[in-house]
Amino acid sequence: MTQETGDAVRVDARDGVLTITINRPEKRNAVNREVAESISAALDRLDADSSLRVGVLTGAGETFCAGLDLGAFARGEVARSATRGFAGIVEKPPTKPLIGAAEGWALGGGLEILLCCDLIVAAETARFGLPEVTRGLVARGGGAIRLTQRLPRSRALEMLLTGEPMTAEEAWRFGLVNKLAADGEALGTATELARLIAANAxxxxxxxxxxxxxxxxxxxxxxxxxxxxxxxxxxxxxxxxxxxxxxxxxxxxxxxxx
The missing domain is CATH 1.10.12 (Lyase 2-enoyl-coa Hydratase; Chain  A, domain 2)
Structure with missing residues (x-):
């Protein structure tokens, strides 16, 4: 087992599973430059290290990720890495399997991060949304591209055009979410799923x-x-x-x- 703890992102390797935790609960795990660069580096490690078989991506506290850190953006920070784009993932997800573990809200860029994951585990009270149109913006971190690939076209368009969120239970019924977990258990359930994958060739x-x-x-x-x-x-x-x-x-x- 190896563990690395940074200010913005924690990384833990155990039994072939690399767990990446966005560690800004006081900012609802919003993405700034440090988060983007740290996630990018963790995914580089996942892809390069033959002892690692699968990754799990989650957020600390009660929110998965609230999207872009607008305060950091206003200060001129660019929340992207040079090689993987926004949040260090949206333009180049890892080649190895990645599981998202979501508690609470995954909004805007937070949902776009989840859409880069191959499998998603969500707590029963988790919520997913792309509210960009309500602020005069567009989901440009892959949300408008990937959501129609993961949901029926009409339901994806409803989310994109209204900005209204989706519950975890509805996301599970439509197949966006693989497994529902009790509140507080999303990471544990995702880790169990990751170990099933890691046990395979x-x-x-x-x-x-x-x-x-x-x-x-x-x-x-x-x-x-x-x-x-x-x-x-x-x-x-x-x-x-x-x-x-x-x-x-x-x-x-x-x-x-x-």
Whole structure:
């Protein structure tokens, strides 16, 4: 286990899971430059470290993230990293699986951060919203792009055009949220889900995510050829042979990532 604590973001590595916590509860975890650069650095670590299999992103206290820190913005801060964009994530999410764990509000840029996560766990009283149009703005951190990919088009447009929030229960019914948790238990539930993923073969997990994300843009006639180019290294890997052998011997597999 390794743990790094910064003023704005805490990072903890344990059992193959990297937990990233936005640590500004007094500001409702609003995003400033330090948050963006720290999240970006944590995601770089997640992608580069072979001992890490999955990430969990959450917020300290009773709010996931209230979006952009307007006070910092007014002082001239740019809440983005050079490589990953706003909040250190929206233009380049990690290649490894990432789970969002949300308590309370995820507003504006906070929801845009969650939309970069592959899976979302939310407390029962969590709320999600993109209120930018009520302030004469537009959700430009990926909200207007990604929300229609995660919700039915009409419901996503309603959120974008009215600025009205969505409850966690409705988000779960529409499939935006994977699991509902009791208040205060979102991080624990997300960590349990992360450990299930971390227990699986890393090459297979990475290839599964890549095919799932890239295949919607593939021409239908080319889809199996494009999939094959990604999956063939998995099927010829040491881990594939180890998985078959472990099944035959009725023991847990020992993955090498090769």
């Amino acid at each position: 890393p090459l297979a997990v990475a290839a599964s995510k890549r095919v799932a994300l890239e295949s919607p843009s593939w021409p239908v006639e080319d889809s199996f050829a494009l999939q094959g180019a990604i999956l063939e290294p998995v099927f010829s890997s040491e881990d594939a042979r180890e998985g078959a052998l472990a099944f035959q011997e009725r023991r847990p597999a020992r993955w090498s990532g090769r």
